[in-house]
Each structure stands twice: as C-alpha cells, then as structure tokens.
Amino acid sequence: MTYCLGMLLEAGLVMMADTRTNAGVDNISSYKKLHILESSEAMCVIACTAGNLSVSQLAFNYLAEGLPEIEEGAGRRRIAGMANMHRVAGLVGEAIHCAREEIKEATGENQYDFTASMLVGGRFAGRPLRLFHIYSVGNFISCQPDRPFLQIGETKYGRPILDRAARWEMALDDAVKTGLLSFDSTMRSNLGVGRPIDLAVLPADEGQPMLTRRIEEEDAYFDELSRLWAKALAEVRKGIPMPPFMAGVGGAQAAG
Amino acid sequence: MTYCLGMLLEAGLVMMADTRTNAGVDNISSYKKLHILESSEAMCVIACTAGNLSVSQLAFNYLAEGLPEIEEGAGRRRIAGMANMHRVAGLVGEAIHCAREEIKEATGENQYDFTASMLVGGRFAGRPLRLFHIYSVGNFISCQPDRPFLQIGETKYGRPILDRAARWEMALDDAVKTGLLSFDSTMRSNLGVGRPIDLAVLPADEGQPMLTRRIEEEDAYFDELSRLWAKALAEVRKGIPMPPFMAGVGGAQAAG
Numbered sequence A, B: 001m002t003y004c005l006g007m008l009l010e011a012g013l014v015m016m017a018d019t020r021t022n023a024g025v026d027n028i029s030s031y032k033k034l035h036i037l038e039s040s041e042a043m044c045v046i047a048c049t050a051g052n053l054s055v056s057q058l059a060f061n062y063l064a065e066g067l068p069e070i071e072e073g074a075g076r077r078r079i080a081g082m083a084n085m086h087r088v089a090g091l092v093g094e095a096i097h098c099a100r101e102e103i104k105e106a107t108g109e110n111q112y113d114f115t116a117s118m119l120v121g122g123r124f125a126g127r128p129l130r131l132f133h134i135y136s137v138g139n140f141i142s143c144q145p146d147r148p149f150l151q152i153g154e155t156k157y158g159r160p161i162l163d164r165a166a167r168w169e170m171a172l173d174d175a176v177k178t179g180l181l182s183f184d185s186t187m188r189s190n191l192g193v194g195r196p197i198d199l200a201v202l203p204a205d206e207g208q209p210m211l212t213r214r215i216e217e218e219d220a221y222f223d224e225l226s227r228l229w230a231k232a233l234a235e236v237r238k239g240i241p242m243p244p245f246m247a248g249v250g251g252a253q254a255a256g
Helices: A053-065 A085-108 A159-165 A172-189 A221-238 B053-065 B084-109 B159-165 B172-189 B222-240
Strands: A004-010 A012-018 A019-021 A028-030 A035-038 A044-049 A118-123 A131-133 A138-144 A149-153 A197-203 A210-216 B003-009 B012-018 B018-021 B026-030 B036-037 B043-051 B116-124 B130-134 B141-144 B149-151 B195-205 B209-213
Touching: A004 A044, A004 A118, A004 A131, A004 A172, A004 B141, A012 A035, A012 A044, A012 A118, A012 A172, A019 A197, A019 A210, A035 A118, A035 A197, A044 A053, A044 A085, A044 A149, A044 A197, A053 A085, A085 A118, A118 A197, A131 A149, A138 B159, A138 B209, A149 A159, A149 A197, A149 B012, A159 A172, A159 B172, A159 B222, A172 A197, A172 A221, A172 B159, A172 B222, A197 A221, A197 B018, A210 B012, A221 B043, A221 B172, A221 B222, B003 B043, B003 B130, B003 B172, B012 B036, B012 B116, B012 B172, B026 B209, B036 B053, B036 B222, B043 B053, B043 B084, B043 B195, B053 B084, B053 B116, B084 B116, B084 B130, B084 B141, B116 B195, B130 B149, B149 B159, B159 B172, B172 B222
Parallel strands: none
Antiparallel strands: A004 A012, A004 A149, A012 A197, A019 A028, A035 A044, A044 A118, A118 A131, A131 A138, A197 A210, B003 B012, B003 B149, B012 B195, B018 B026, B036 B043, B043 B116, B116 B130, B130 B141, B195 B209
C-alpha cells in the first residue's frame, strides 16, 4: 500500500509520500515514492507514485529516455522540453499509459490490474505552482484552492483531518504538521503505510529554496506529534458530554 | 453508501447505522438499515445492512418466510428456531447467499455486483452477547475483545477514532459517544452517509432493557458533539508544535 499527499497552498506546494511497499504481508519492502524529476533554474517538478511499482518505474524510464517524437525531427519529448506544468502533467500521463500498455502486452496478462497513479507538482520559473493527480489511464485533474489537496493510495483514513484543516491560506509549517497528522492516522489503521516519510516543500516565494526531508523510522518530532495528538484526542473525547439518552443504561454515569 | 458499526463490549452491545441510500448522487433516499429481527424473552437479534438493498431486503424476506427445510418434516428454518447466535449468523449468511443467487439468476446479469453484507448481533437468554460480520457470499466472522468493533460500508473515514478509542472495557455511554464521533468523521467526508442514525444498545446485564433510538437530522446532542469535536480538534492541532525543520520556510513562524 501507499499514501501520498499533495497540498497546493497560497504559501507553496507540499508533497509527502510514505515508502512502504508490499506484495502481500510477507513481502514488505521500502521504496522511494517521492521523486524530484526536474530541479533547475527553469523548472522544478516533483512526482509521488502509488500503485504498481513496475508501471511507475517504467513510466519514469520513458520520461528519462523521452517519449517518441510526434513529428520527424522534433525530437523525443522530455519534461525539460515542455512548455508548462499542464504539458508536463500530460506527458507524465502518457508515460503511465504507455508503461501500462507495454506491460500488459509483454505479459499477456489481463487478470492483473497494472495500474499506477501519480501526483505531479511543481513550477516553471516565473509561473504559479501547480499540482495534478494523474490517473492510471493517463488523464489528470488539477488541484484548486477550494480543496487545496490531492491524495493517492490509501486516502481515506487520513482524509478527515484534511477535510477539517486544509485551507488555501494556511502557512507551510502548519500544512506540513497537518499532513503529518494525516499520515499518523493512516499508519495507525493500515500497516501497509509506514515510515520513512519523504517530504518536499516548494515555497511560493521563488527566492526561497526547495526543502526536502526524510522523516525516518525514528524521528523525535514525528514521535512527539503522534504522542501529543493521541493524548489530546483522548482528552477531547473525554471532555465531550455523554449522550443524555444513555443516562443509566448499562450502569453508565451519563448525565445530560 | 452506508456506514454501520457494531461494538461488542464487556458492558454490552452497541449497533449503529445511517439511513442514507444512493444510486448515483441524483437518487438519494432514506432507508432503515438497522433492523430488530427478534426481540423476545428467549432472544434478541439485531441486524445492520450494507450494500445492494434488493439483496438485503430479499434476504430478510427469506428469513421471515423461513429457509427451506433440511430434511422433510423438519420445518422451514427461521431465526427463532436456531440453537444459538452462531447458528443465527449462519442462517443469515445463507439467506444473503440465496438472495444474491436468486437475483443474479432472475436478472441474468453478471456485470452488476449484487453484494450485501450485514452485522448481526444479539443474545440468547442466559448466554453471552455475540456480534458477527456476515460477508456477501454467506461466510462470517465473530467480533472478539482484542478489537471490539466491526464495520461495514464506508468504513475507513470513521475508523481512526475507533482504533484509538474502542476498548472492550469501555462504558456503554462512552461507546455510543465514540461511535457517534466515528459517524461524524464519516459524514463529513462522504455525502453518501447521513443522518438519521439508528442506534440499538443491549446491555450485558440481562435485567436491563434494550435501548433503541434514532438520531434525527436535527439532534441537539449530535450537533453539539460535532461542534465541540471540530472546535477541539482545531485547538489541539494548533497546540502541537510546528515541525522544527520548517523554521523560516515560506515565511513560517516555526520554532523548534
């Protein structure tokens, strides 16, 4: 399993991915799922992957080699040659689509579901930050301020905290904290999602550098965040009044 | 969509179900999904249903009419004639299986997924409370104290709070409150789950009556629970220190 989260905010772009892969519970491994595809003065492109690893790795290979030229002499198509982030998303979608078709054809398998999806975020110099969800057949959607986050993989356990807290206007540190809380909930409920967590933060202010960080298996801040959150949730739950209609039921001490 | 939750605790049995059904977002309706199948001095059996409504309704019809007798003269098999809760779970599983097969055969459809699952809980007089998850093909599992809850339908959004809080030893009023928080998270993230919420509580103490209640669209306690929980979560999140590695990134005020 996998959990990847992208947040596109007024203050910048946050992308996070866990590193756990599993093919059954007896075959658990660790693979990097957050990849810096381009990082130059001209552009910065980050991708997070979920789904079939052979598909996403082959897609990255296509992107590195360049996709077939459209007309003779135009040259193979790579991310660095695209005109904008929207075109980058389209190229990544095409790479995923081609990878999937190649694997299906090569293996002759129809029963396996060779699907992979990606979050692709980044910026061309002087242009706004963008974030896309690329589906396994190659189409994609763009993240919008009304709901400033996108998720792939094991998305549901960690979504309530995002629905409550993720806002276009939030600061980057608050966004990273909120994202880590979302990962914490996910990791509690699904063993297929686990640390290390890879993180990339691209501030909207182009004068500031990209921050990348790996939250390791042992990370004092994450451990403390997880502990404080669990403790506070228990206290908050305790502080909410008992249902008045339960007064006296089963020896309950409820009082309206 | 649907969300149903059963909790089997030292203090008793709690079963909850929402009432929203939808076949597409333009066809939303309200159906009762929590059913008291038997309530006599001899036994009490409660079922919550998720999945295809035509399957679960037909399964209930089978149970009411009685499933075919096994040997001539033995009589049709009904819940009231079963020897214990384990047999009840088996009979309900058989009813779901038969309903599904009948509908598949009658419609000649293979492309639709006529699946339904149920939570079945209750007690035979003088015997312990039991709770089962009946799968759509008819097999079932029993709830155990180590993880004292079972869910069907839209299970993931509301599960983190249960993973954190649900304990075999918890009081019934606390269990109901925790269950309502689980529904609150689910309803925030999936419009296919909605109030009214039906609730049945069967105390372990057989001297106490079963409590049933419907939490309506407008319910002062639930509204307050939802409001307090949202407010407290926001405050708790605010109170957790910012990631020290984010200090200064994007103008953040983070401090280790």
